[in-house]
């Protein structure tokens with residue numbers, strides 16, 4: 598399938614694996630890229646720029662296909678050394694960067710001078726337009742359904758995607774709630790040029806996470822996610838577990854007075870325990886409503902080939918029959 602996104606990134610299928618903390622290692626990115634989607638290494642999961650350089654080099658040994666790096670710009674009093682992470686990306690000859698979080702404007706010149714395409718992840722039309730105005734090449738429009746940080750506007754993709762299509766000139770992919778061929782065709786119908794998936798890619802054979810994480814995704818339904826940190830205006834969609842229930846009790850009890858320190862135990866440094874060690878009650882971890890559509894653990898190639906076959910059948914079979 599040819600779209601503005603496949604052309605821009607030099608990939609065969611318009612399917613991207615979004616950056617995921619403690620999931621987006623070289624194994625994940627290479628598996629998606631080898632299956633002719635676009636795999637993405639999560640930059641900040643690597644504790645230092647030197648480690649990111651090594652992860653990029655490791656990914657190169659696993660695939661000859663294009664892959665990208667995610668850089669998430671977090672609000673922080675002591676931010677990571679972003680210029681050094683960007684140097685690692687440039688020196689590693691990575692040509693695609695997925696940015697997320699705060700406005701990436703100040704880092705764009707360094708990326709663009711080195712021929713790097715930037716796709717910025719946004720949860721609103723106004724942020725998407727800002728990304729376009731500052732020179733991003735594409736955006737990933739992330740609806741309220743998404744795993745991770747949906748922002749504070751709560752607009753689901755049935756509205757957000759056509760709104761984005763009406764306003765944007767640069768191409769965009771649909772992100773949040775995407776799982777199968779139906780998602781892809783719906784995304785294309787609403788004006789997107791492809792789709793970005795997070796949660797769905799975690800439940801694949803190659804995803805470098807503990808089997809307990811994959812089993813939890815397969816077992817969960819669309820009713821099992823919760824929104825946390827809303828009072829801190831840092832909303833995150835996570836899978837419910839005992840740590841999340843505890844955190845929500847604190848939010849209820851403390852109301853507007855809650856501070857990040859109050860929930861430190863449930864959110865800080867929990868990812869390695871969950872993703873690597875499989876301690877499923879260790880804390881809150883991002884997960885989308887799309888868990889309700891995930892019932893198996895295929896390889897990335899099986900998943901992507903199945904999505905493309907299903908999308909083709911919908912376009913040329915089911916929809917064509919409507920005349």
Ligand SMILES: Cc1cc2nc3c(=O)[nH]c(=O)nc-3n(C[C@H](O)[C@H](O)[C@H](O)COP(=O)(O)O)c2cc1C
Nearest residue numbers: 615616617618697743744745773774795796883885
């Ligand atoms: C476990 C997990 C960790 C994530 N970590 C990040 C991250 O570090 N940076 C980022 O930009 N997005 C992150 N995301 C968001 C994904 O890249 C993607 O936008 C989102 O998962 C799309 O929604 P979906 O889960 O419904 O497919 C994460 C998502 C998950 C599920």
